[in-house]
Amino acid sequence: MKKILLIVMCLCLVACAKTKEEDTEAPELKLKSSRVRVGLNSDIDYLAFIDKAIDEVDGELIDEVKYNEIDVSKVGQSIVTYTLKDQADNETAQKLIVDVVEYYDGGIFSPLDVEADTVESADDVTVLINKMHQIPKGWTPDDLEPVLDNPSQMLRKEANEAYTRFYNDAKSKGIVLYSISGYRTNDLQTKYWNNMVKVYGEEYASQYSAYPGRSEHQLGLAMDVSYKTTGDRLSESVAQSDIGKFIVSDGYKYGFILRYPQDKVAITNYGYEPWHIRYVGVDLATQLHEQGITLEEYYND
Ligand SMILES: [Zn+2]
Incomplete structure (x- = not known):
């Protein structure tokens, strides 16, 4: 009985654990939505827009996500490009459309601020x-x-x-x-x-x-x-x-x-x-x- 268990465990280790060299698949990077709005001159928490950043070999990779920061000092549309590489250098990217709007009281904005x-x-x-x-x-x-x-x-x-x-x-x-x-x-x-x-x-x-x-x-x-x-x-x-x-x-x-x-x-x-x-x-x-x-x-x- 013990022997069988050991064999099963070994098989599983061989089958399940891919090494870094074998990792040819890009990590998964998923955004919560493809377009968001932020207020004029607001602080953006860029990572908050990410739903998933995970690699089948390296695991959770949220801290490895890179992105460009946008200019929030003027109203208009910008693109944030998120990129993520795993340890085997497989890369993936996602784009987020960000509308910078000027919020009035109550969270309303002018339709002229957005396309x-x-x-x-x-x-x-x-x-x-x-x-x-x-x-x-x-x-x-x-x-x-x-x-x-x-x-x-x-x-x-x-x-x-x-x-x-x-x-x-x-x-x-x-x-x-x-x-x-x-x-x-x-x-x-x-x-x-x-x-x-x-x-x-x-x-x-x-x-x-x-x-x-x-x-x-x-x-x-x-x-x-x-x-x-x-x-x-x-x-x-x-x-x-x-x-x-x-x-x-x-x-x-x-x-x-x-x-x-x-x-x-x-x-x-x-x-x-x-x-x-x-x-x-x-x-x-x-x-x-x-x-x-x-x-x-x-x-x-
Ligand atoms: Zn009406």
């Missing part, structure tokens, strides 16, 4: 559009319909059908919703953004308006909902109203999420908007509601 990438499928009702991800140039939805409570505002067919059920069920509970702003063309969004910047400045606009091409309203899946009264209807008072409460408690059952919640400002990079609902479909809306997460967290983006 957005373009999403592949703007037709997908679960698509993520934000300051980092834009709608393809010239894309427009082809199934827009006027909403029942305000024919001057439109949503895509699937979102509109959901909105109609949402509206009617709210009404049966004595809550009267009013659609203020739904689908917007790129031209209209450009007008809104420019006007907001002109009147309130870039910092304020970065909180409450989206840069053209990066607005969910251009998807035909977002609606600003409030009361049908005059005056400032898009204010935080909506949150305390029956409308605001119904959005939070029941919106997901129809496929709508409150897209910019109060406690997620640093994640969505937009100010609190208790009036802005986004259609993502019942399955995803339910999942986000149950987990208490935003689209950004869902996509880990």
Whole structure:
């Protein structure tokens, strides 16, 4: 019995332990994501972006990772190249895109600080559009319909059908919703953004308006909902109203999420908007509601 055990152990040692000379495989270097944001003039912990730095012969190699440092004194995009060599000189490299942005209060930054990438499928009702991800140039939805409570505002067919059920069920509970702003063309969004910047400045606009091409309203899946009264209807008072409460408690059952919640400002990079609902479909809306997460967290983006 002992003999057999010894033989098995020897075999294992021969099979498992490669020597330095036999190591022809590069170590594994994996980043947590391919693109990150850092604040202007902030201290960067470069190693914190690494998920794995390991070699099958040398083991854990995080201390051996080399990288270039970037200039954080100005806003813009830089590349950090990480390289890792094992003892047998096998080398591997990974690139990380770093956006240096100037953070305003609450962790919001200007869309002008970053270059957005373009999403592949703007037709997908679960698509993520934000300051980092834009709608393809010239894309427009082809199934827009006027909403029942305000024919001057439109949503895509699937979102509109959901909105109609949402509206009617709210009404049966004595809550009267009013659609203020739904689908917007790129031209209209450009007008809104420019006007907001002109009147309130870039910092304020970065909180409450989206840069053209990066607005969910251009998807035909977002609606600003409030009361049908005059005056400032898009204010935080909506949150305390029956409308605001119904959005939070029941919106997901129809496929709508409150897209910019109060406690997620640093994640969505937009100010609190208790009036802005986004259609993502019942399955995803339910999942986000149950987990208490935003689209950004869902996509880990
Ligand atoms: Zn909105």
